[in-house]
Amino acid sequence: MRDHGYARYRLDGCRCYVCAFARSRYDENRDRAIAYGTWNPWTDAEPVRVHIQFLRSCTMGLRAIAAAAPCNRKVLQGVMAGQPKLRPDTAARILAVEPLLENLAPGTLMSAVGTHRRVHALVAVGWPQQYLELHLRTGPGNLGMMLKRDQVTVRRALDVRAMYDALWRADPADHGATPGGISRARKYAASRQWAPPGAWDDQSIDDPGARPDWTGMCGTSEGFWAHRSIRTRPCPPCRHAYNAQARERQAAQKEPT
DSSP states (O other): OOOSSHHHHHHHOOOSHHHHHHHHHHHHHHHHHHHHTOOOOOEESHHHHHHHHHHHHTTOOHHHHHHHTTOOHHHHHHHHTTOOEEOHHHHHHHHTOOOOGGGSOTTOEEEOHHHHHHHHHHHHTTOOHHHHHHHHTOOTTHHHHHTTOSEEEHHHHHHHHHHHHHHTTSOGGGGTOOHHHHHHHHHHHHHTTOOOGGGOOTTTTTOTTOOOOSSSOTTSHHHHHHHHHTTOOOOHHHHHHHHHHHHHHHHHHHSOO
16 A cells, blocks of 8 residues: 555545645646646656666666665556656656665675675685684685685675675684684685785776785785785786886986986
8 A cells, every 4th residue: 555645645545634734735836836837747768778777787787776766666667668758756766766786686796806806805815715704704714715606696696795895804813713823824815815805995996807905005016015014925017117127227227428
């Protein structure tokens, strides 16, 4: 059943005070808009249709779009079928929908890049994988299997993101991890060059094309030496910058004076 208001007055025949008052206000606003020449109860559906197509390309189904708007899914189906006009308030709600993880169906598959990086970062600061599995309430070995997959479900991505937000600044020792377990986790991550949380920001951690900034100077020759100071192997951008600088020095030495 609809909430009391104009729609219930018109479509369900309810004549309670709330519905009658909503109808009266609607009529007043309509008459005022007509008098000023601004009455426009419909808007072009084409921009909405294009936006729905964009959302669907981001793996959002019509059910998820309707829930996020919110609106009736039949409205979206009508727009996609070629309906030329739409109520302005409905169009505005649909156009405001963004393809955020929270708006996607929990079972939707997505890139695992950001999920892997968050797990890697937690291990790099000393969280043993079995503690992360307990936090996620998964069975033994499930985390390792997830790290081998190219895709994860939206539900799992959200769970890992929440875990990362809760633990990246926490001390594993305060949560029961032993010194030996913390040391082994850090060594395991270092052997695989898993970047710690400080190497990522909110924009880069989910970007497949981004590289971790281990030192705050990565991609420069100074970053090459900064890696040495924190006892990590230089990352590819730092190695390339260092080699480029070395080639420039050699070329300068060969130039005639």
